[in-house]
Amino acid sequence: MSGGAVRIVVDEHRCVGAGQCAWVAPKVFDQRAADGVVVLLQPRPGPDELPYAREAAQLCPARAIRIEDDPHEDDPHGDAP
Ligand code: SF4
Numbered sequence: 001m002s003g004g005a006v007r008i009v010v011d012e013h014r015c016v017g018a019g020q021c022a023w024v025a026p027k028v029f030d031q032r033a034a035d036g037v038v039v040l041l042q043p044r045p046g047p048d049e050l051p052y053a054r055e056a057a058q059l060c061p062a063r064a065i066r067i068e069d070d071p072h073e074d075d076p077h078g079d080a081p
């Protein structure tokens with residue numbers, strides 16, 4: 001099994017400021033005070049936070065949160081671009 005190294009990507013243009021992400025995973029996401037748009041605090045959350053980040057991605061009504069394989073992780077299999 002891989003270590004599951006992933007990174008979080010947010011699309012500020014899609015975000016509607018609903019705030020589910022910051023509520024579910026407050027160590028990973030915050031919201032801008034001015035307009036509520038998502039602020040990504042931890043692009044690469046550790047194993048303690050990742051489940052919450054995944055839940056946030058599922059809950060986001062705008063689908064503005066994606067969880068991708070981390071292409072920058074040292075990869076012994078060499079399949080990173
Ligand atoms: S849950 Fe989605 S729409 Fe709501 S603040 Fe977070 S990224 Fe934006």
